[in-house]
Amino acid sequence: MTGADVLLLPGEPDPSVVRLMIFEVPAARALTRRQNNGDECVWCSAAEGLPPLCGPSAWRPHGCAPCRQIRVTYLRAYLAWKGHAQDCEPCRTEWCPDGWGLALAHGIAYEVAGKEEPVYCACGCPLSRTSRRLRPYVTDCLTGPRYSHTGPCTNPGAPASADEGTRR
Template sequence: MTADCDLQASLLVYAVPARTALTPEQNAGARCVWCGAPVPPGAGRDLGGHGGWSPHGCPACYEVQGAWLRTYLEWADHIRVCATCRAGCWCATSADFQGCLTESAHRADRPPVVCARCEREVEAAERFEPRIRAGGRPQRIGYVHAAVCPGDERRWPCP
């Protein structure tokens, strides 16, 4: 499987709006699922629908949505293996990822970052990290404050 096929599958799972949120033209692949611009035959990026569903993205949206999602998934992978991040602290790599994710999310017109634990919008100066809720259908991606939510009494010692 190529990296582009992996990205296509990931976009379909995590970034393409639900069928019910799209217009008939978007569901048929004639308009971009993100910006609604016309997608001439052969000009768009097939997002891998099935069962008569053929979502497509225009090249510009595919690029910015892909950049956002790659950054998100790479950061989530980093947190899984980084001992500092797993301990509830933050390493310099996570700080860099937060900056890159914030920038790419803005370019991709993603919604504001909301913490899944406290359900508050994360302020610009607050640290946050990606959190994938697996096991459910569909899988959901979201964010949580790094270590603790503001106002939470619990504290973890960081090295």
């Protein structure tokens, strides 16, 4: 799959995207009462066409179709890039030309979703979303989109093992 494929995929998201959607919802304390009750979109406050976003039963966040699609595209791009990085040894230690298209698609989707710069890696290092060192965090237990980097860790507060953990 190419980066362009990721950005242009139509249709409903697969279960892995649906499972991550709740991590895209702002914290309940940052939302209005109407947004927390599912009466308004959690991203833009629209009040029509609001499918649920799979929150816990006591919390009912909803999102309008355009805002939901932006986050679906972002999550698809992240997961496609992560899938490539899991199977690509060069991606774990250096820049990979095969993964760069997926990284660019992720960067576009990241920006459209309104995510802020810099991207913080799991070790705390700040990186630009266009950095060739930025990588999706490759783990078996994904609780939300996370990032790592190649090369030495520049975060002085990171644990001694952070360098090794971020190269995955």
